[in-house]
Amino acid sequence: MRYVIGCDIGSQALKAVLWSEEGQVVATGGQEYPIVYPRPAWAEQDANYWLQAMEKVIPRLLGEPGVSARDVVAIGIDGTVDAFVPVNENGEPGAPCILWMDRRAVEQCDRIAELISPEKLFDITGLNLDPSHTAAKILWLRDHNPEAYDRTRKFMPPATFVVYKLTGKCAVDFSNASSTMIFDVRSRQWSQELLDLMEIPLELLPEVRPATDVVGSLTNEAARGLGLSADTLVVVGCGDEHASCVGAGVIDPGIVADILGTAEPVCTPSHQPVFDSSQLVETHCHADPDRWLLENPGFVSGGNYRWFRDNFGTLEDFTVDVSDLSSYDLLNLEASSVNPGSDGLIFLPCMMGAMAPEWNAKARGVIYGLTLKHSRQHIIRAILEGSAYALRSIIERMQATGCVVKEIRAVGGGAKGDLLRQIRADVTGIPVVLMSTIETTALGAALLAAVGAGLSPNLKEASERTIKVVQVNYPIPANQRIYDRGYEHFLKVYNSLKECFEYCEI
Numbered sequence: 224m225r226y227v228i229g230c231d232i233g234s235q236a237l238k239a240v241l242w243s244e245e246g247q248v249v250a251t252g253g254q255e256y257p258i259v260y261p262r263p264a265w266a267e268q269d270a271n272y273w274l275q276a277m278e279k280v281i282p283r284l285l286g287e288p289g290v291s292a293r294d295v296v297a298i299g300i301d302g303t304v305d306a307f308v309p310v311n312e313n314g315e316p317g318a319p320c321i322l323w324m325d326r327r328a329v330e331q332c333d334r335i336a337e338l339i340s341p342e343k344l345f346d347i348t349g350l351n352l353d354p355s356h357t358a359a360k361i362l363w364l365r366d367h368n369p370e371a372y373d374r375t376r377k378f379m380p381p382a383t384f385v386v387y388k389l390t391g392k393c394a395v396d397f398s399n400a401s402s403t404m405i406f407d408v409r410s411r412q413w414s415q416e417l418l419d420l421m422e423i424p425l426e427l428l429p430e431v432r433p434a435t436d437v438v439g440s441l442t443n444e445a446a447r448g449l450g451l452s453a454d455t456l457v458v459v460g461c462g463d464e465h466a467s468c469v470g471a472g473v474i475d476p477g478i479v480a481d482i483l484g485t486a487e488p489v490c491t492p493s494h495q496p497v498f499d500s501s502q503l504v505e506t507h508c509h510a511d512p513d514r515w516l517l518e519n520p521g522f523v524s525g526g527n528y529r530w531f532r533d534n535f536g537t538l539e540d541f542t543v544d545v546s547d548l549s550s551y552d553l554l555n556l557e558a559s560s561v562n563p564g565s566d567g568l569i570f571l572p573c574m575m576g577a578m579a580p581e582w583n584a585k586a587r588g589v590i591y592g593l594t595l596k597h598s599r600q601h602i603i604r605a606i607l608e609g610s611a612y613a614l615r616s617i618i619e620r621m622q623a624t625g626c627v628v629k630e631i632r633a634v635g636g637g638a639k640g641d642l643l644r645q646i647r648a649d650v651t652g653i654p655v656v657l658m659s660t661i662e663t664t665a666l667g668a669a670l671l672a673a674v675g676a677g678l679s680p681n682l683k684e685a686s687e688r689t690i691k692v693v694q695v696n697y698p699i700p701a702n703q704r705i706y707d708r709g710y711e712h713f714l715k716v717y718n719s720l721k722e723c724f725e726y727c728e729i
Contacts, residue, residue, distance in 0.1 A: 224243055224244065224245070224289070224290075224294060225243070225244045225294060225296050225676075225678060226241055226242060226243050226244070226249065226290060226294050226295045226296065227241075227242050227295065227296060227297045227298065227299065227669050227672035227673050227676060227678065228240070228241055228242070228281060228284060228295055228297075228298045228299070228669060228672065229242065229298075229299045229300075229301070229466075229470075229665045229666055229667065229668030229669025229670070229671070229672060230277060230280075230281075230298065230299070230300050230301070230385070230665060230668055231301050231302075231463060231466065231662075231664040231665040231668055232273045232300065232301065232302035232303065232381045232382060232385060232463070233303065233463065233484065233485070233664070234258065234268075234303055234322060234323070234324070234484070234485045234486070234526075235255060235256070235257075235258060235485055235529075236253050236254060236255040236256065236276075237253060237254050237256070237273060237276035237277060237280060238251070238252070238253040238280075238662055238664065238665045239251065239252050239253070239277070239280045239281060239284060239665055240284075240662065240665045240666050240669050241284040241285075241287065241290065241295075241669075242666065242669040242670070242672075242673065242689070244673070244678045246685075246688035246689045247689075248660055248666060248689070249287055249290065250283075250284045250286075250287045250290075251284075251662065251665070252280040252281075252283045252284050253280060254276035254279050254280050256268070256269075256272035256273075256275075256276055257272075258322065259319070262327070263727075263728050264325070264326040264327065264575060264576060264584070264728075265325050265326075265327050266321070266322040266323075266324045266325040266575070267319035267320065267321055267322060267325070268306075268319060268320045268322055269316070269319055269320070270308045270316045270319075270320045270381070270384055271316065273302075273381065273384070273385055274385065274388055274448070277385070277448075277449060278448045278449060281449045281450060281451065282449070282450040285450055285451075292450055292451045292452050293452050293454075295451055295452070295455055296455065296456060296676045296678070297437075297455060297456040297457065297458060297672035297673070297675055297676035297678075298389070298441075298451075298455060298456070298457050298458070298672055299457075299458050299460055299466075299667075299668035299669055299670070299671035299672030299673075299675070300382045300385045300386055300389075300457070300458075300460035300668055301382050301460050301461050301462060301463050301465070301466035301664060301665075301667060301668040301671075302380060302381030302382035302383075302384075302385065302399075302460070302462070302463060303322065303323050303380075303381055303462075303463050304323060304380060304398070304399055304402040304462040304463065304464070304465075304520065305322075305323035305355050305356055305357055305360075305402050305520065306320050306321060306322045306323050306357070306380060306381055307320065307321065307357050307360060307361065307378045307379060307380055308320045308378070308379045308380075308381065308384040309364060309371055309372065309374075309375040309378055310375065310376060310377045310378075310379055310384065310387070311371075311374040311375060311376060312374065312376050314387070314388075314391075316384075317371040317374045317375055318364065318368055318371040320381065320384075321360045321363075321364070323355060323486070323520070323521070324355070324485075324486065324523060324526075324575040324576075325354075325355070325360065326354045326355060326575065326576045326584040327354060327360075327363055328354035328359035328360050328362065328363040329354050329584055329585075330363075330366075331354070331359040331360075331362040331363050331366065332352050332353065332354050332359050334362070335352060335358070335359065335362070335420075335421065336352055338420045338421070339417070339420055341502075344404070344417070345498070345502055346498070347407055347408070347414055347416070347417065348401070348404055348405070348406055348407070348408055348414070348417070349401065349408040349496065349498065349505050349506030349507060350401075350402070350404050350408075350505050350506075350507075351502050351505060351582050352404070353404075353582050353584065354584050355520070355576075355578075355584070356402065356403065356404035357378070357380070357402065357403040357404060357405075358403055358404035358405045358417070358421060358423065359404065361378055361421075361423060362421060362423075375427060376427070377393055377427060377428070377429060378427050378428060378429075379393065379395070379429060380395060380399045380402075380403075380462070382395075382396075382399060382460040382461065382462070383395045383399065383429050383460075385460075386438055386457055386459065386460055388445065389441055389442065389445045389457050390438050390439040390440065390441065390442060390445070390457050391439070391442055392438045392439045393429045393430065394429050394430045394431070394432045394436070394438050394459045395428075395429040395430070395431055395432075395459070396431070396432060396433060396434035396436075396459045396460060396461045396462075396508075396510065397411050397431065397433065397434070397508035397509075397510075397512060398434065398461045398462040398465035398507060398508045398509060398510050398516070399460075399461060399462045399465075400413070400429075400431050400508070401506075401507040401508040402462060402507060402520065404417070405417045405418055405421065405423060405428075406431075408496055408506050408507065408508060408515070409496055411431070411508060412431060413425060413428055413431065432459050433459065433512040434458065434459050434460060434461040434465075434510045434511075434512070434671050435458055435459070435512075435671050435674040435675045435682070436458060436459045436675065437456050437457070437458055437675045437676075438457050438458065438459055439456075439457060440453060440454055440455060440456055440457065441453050441454075441455045441457065456672070456675060456676055457672075458671050458672050458674075458675035458676075459671075460668060460671060461510040461667075461668070461671065462507075462510070463482075463484075463488075463664050464480070464482050464488035464490055464516075464518065464520065464521065464664075465490075465507070465508075465509060465510035465516065465667070466510060466663075466664045466665075466666075466667030466668045466671070467480060467482045467488070467490075467634055467635065467663045467664040467667055468480045468490050468492070468509065468510065468516065468663075468667065469510050469511065469663075469666075469667035469670050469671065469682050469685075469686060470634070470660065470662075470663025470664060470665070470666035470667030470668075470669075470670060470686065470689075470690070471632045471634045471658055471663040471667075471686070471690065472632070472658070472683075472686040472687060472690055473490065473491070473492060473632055474492055474509070474511055474514060474682060474683045474686065475492060475683070476491065476492050476493055476494065476626065476627065477491075477627055477628070477629045477630075478491065478492070478628075478629065478630055478631075478632055479491045479618060479621070479628050479630070479631045479632065479653075480631075480632050480634060480663075481614060481631050481632065481633050481634070481638075481647065481655070482521070482634055482635045482663075482664070483524065483525055483633060483634065483635040483636065483637025483638050483643070484521075484524075484525050484635040484636060484637065484664075485523065485524070485525050485526040485529070486520075486521030486522065486523055486524060486525070486526065487521050487522055487523075487524030487525070487610060487613070487614065487637075488518060488519065488520055488521035489518060489519045489521075489614060489617045489618070489621075490516050490517070490518035490519075491516070491517050491518070491621055491626055491628065492509055492511075492514045492515070492516055492517075493514065493515045493516070493517055493626070494513075494514065494515075495515065496515050497515065497517050497624050497625070497626070498624070499517070499620050499621075499623070499624050500624075501581075501620055501623075502582070503519065503579065503580070503581060503582070503616065503617060503620045504517050504518065504519050504617060504620045504621055504624070505517075505518055505519065505520060506518075507520075510667065510671065510682070511681075511682050511683070517621055517624065517626060519578055519579060519617045520578065521578065522572055522573070522577065522578040522579045522610075522613050523572060523573075523574050523575045524572055524610040524613075524637070525635070525636065525637050526574065526575070527570075527572050527574050527588065527606055527609075527610070528551065528554065528606055528607075528637070530574065531554070531602070531603065531606060532550050532551065532554060535599070536550055536554070551636075551637075551639075551640065552640075554603050555640045555641075555642045555643065557599065557600045557603050557604075558600060558603040558604035558607055558642060559604075559642050560600050561598075561600045561601050561603075561604040562705075563608075563646075563649065563702045563705045563706065564608070564705045564706065564708070564709045565597075565601045565602075565604045565605040565608060566596060566597065566601060567592045567594075567712075568590065568591070568592045568593065568597055568601050568602065568604075568605040569589075569590075569591040569592055569605065569609065569709070569712055569713055569716050570588070570589070570590055570591075570602070570605040570606050570608065570609030571586070571587075571588055571589040571591070571609060571713070571716060571717055571720075572588065572606070572609045572610050572613055573586035573587050573588050573589065573717075574587070574588035577717075578613075579613035579614070579616045579617050580612075580613065580616035580713075580714060580717055581717075583721070583724060585724045585725060585727045586717075586720075586721075586724045586727075587724060587727050589716065589720060590602060590605065591716045607642070607643055607646050608646055608650070608706075608709065609713070611646045611647045611649075611650035611651070611706075612650060612706075612709065612710050612713040612714075614647060614650070614651060615650050615651045615710055616714075618631075618651055618653070628653055629653075630653065630654050630655075630656050630695075631647065631648075631651065631653050631654070631655045631656065632655075632656045632658060633647065633655050633656065633657060633661075634658060634661050634662075634663040634664075635661060635662070635663070635664065636661070636662070638657060638658075638661040639661060641696070644657060644696040645696045645699070645702075646706075647696075648696040648697060648698045648699075649698050649699055649702035649703050649705075649706050650703075650706045650709075650710065651698075652698050652703055653698070654695050654696065654697050654698070655695070655696045656692050656694070656695050656696075657692070657693050657694040657695070657696075658690050658691070658692060658693065659690050659691040659692075659693050660689070660690055663690070666689065666690075667686075670682055670685040670686060670689070673685050
């Protein structure tokens with residue numbers, strides 16, 4: 224039996240799966256690591272954590288009976304987009320990785336806007352002029368850490384960096400490149416026009432290749448660290464939401480992937496590039512080289528729930544020690560005790576700026592409508608509902624571009640919550656589907672490896688061989704009516720506070 228491994232380099236943890244050529248997820252594993260928040264709206268991470276996590280997780284996957292290191296023929300990697308590692312001449316990080324949620328590069332975006340109109344930039348790249356995107360962060364590094372910038376030999380997104388450390392070779396796929404703000408999304412190559420405008424040398428960027436291409440095999444050092452054979456192949460890999468779409472079978476139009484992690488990317492495939500005139504939804508390349516992806520790259524969602532748990536969750540931490548429920552299960556139970564609409568409480572999920580209902584780096588999280596009637600349980604449910612309202616705003620823009628949305632596939636750790644899925648169905652009016660595997664991001668990375676190693680002819684076949692629908696949450700009409708009013712209030716609260724957000728520090 225032959226196997227492949229998929230590794231997801233997430234914001235807060237590495238997750239990995241062992242996949243067999245029969246289409247079975249044989250084993251899973253994970254390892255958390257920290258994020259550093261030096262200032263409001265800043266987020267950094269030591270890139271070395273990712274390799275250290277792999278060296279802990281992958282040997283545990285190989286503990287399955289009957290699986291030996293030589294049975295693993297390939298590895299696929301995905302990683303967070305809109306992040307980069309400045310790699311120096313020694314092949315090491317020259318500075319911390321600036322993560323996707325970091326919005327420090329506002330001044331650099333203002334300078335870019337003086338060089339090219341945001342409309343033209345969107346037409347070339349499919350992206351908003353926003354400090355979350357990589358190019359603005361590269362310019363920030365050049366302005367504020369010129370020594371690290373001058374020592375840099377390649378700017379690598381996380382997946383590319385890990386592949387480089389495993390193989391000694393550097394390549395990036397279309398999906399990761401299309402989130403940098405210096406990539407021509409139509410021609411699927413680096414935009415020399417934008418590179419010249421921003422004075423970023425082309426030689427500092429990786430070669431662009433399809434996600435399923437084999438980059439090389441493990442170096443002897445990497446093989447020893449992972450407990451694998453040096454003959455193990457490594458494919459180019461892709462961005463995290465793009466891998467999740469592959470793992471969820473979101474490859475053809477008509478299906479939305481709602482990826483419920485720290486962030487909540489919302490994606491739907493297209494056979495051609497599609498552009499949203501409001502620019503709420505961006506145009507990226509899919510991990511499948513024959514598809515594009517209309518997507519909102521992800522407002523902070525599960526990160527808000529984790530923030531509440533970590534800061535106000537003492538009760539859950541105690542209770543989870545004496546039950547089989549996770550702390551999030553206990554939070555969901557509390558939320559379920561409150562009526563839909565949270566008795567008028569509204570939460571804006573803008574804890575690290577907004578990407579829905581519009582892009583606004585200065586927006587901040589808000590709990591609106593508090594009264595003495597409201598309890599802790601109301602706040603918990605309002606956090607879930609606020610993310611669902613943001614999801615609805617994104618799907619409405621997808622539909623406005625002509626996309627037909629028949630179902631939402633909820634994936635990622637948050638998809639386990641039945642209440643969370645039902646709220647999303649009620650708020651959007653669209654059935655929400657639970658798949659047989661919710662950790663589709665690492666699975667998608669594994670399927671890239673399966674195609675690269677010749678275990679499957681294409682990504683669609685590989686995903687259909689692996690996943691099945693196990694449950695559907697249909698909209699409840701009475702709840703829909705409540706949430707239609709709640710959604711109107713959500714938009715009014717956000718729009719009323721836009722002027723106030725201008726005073727927020729970045």
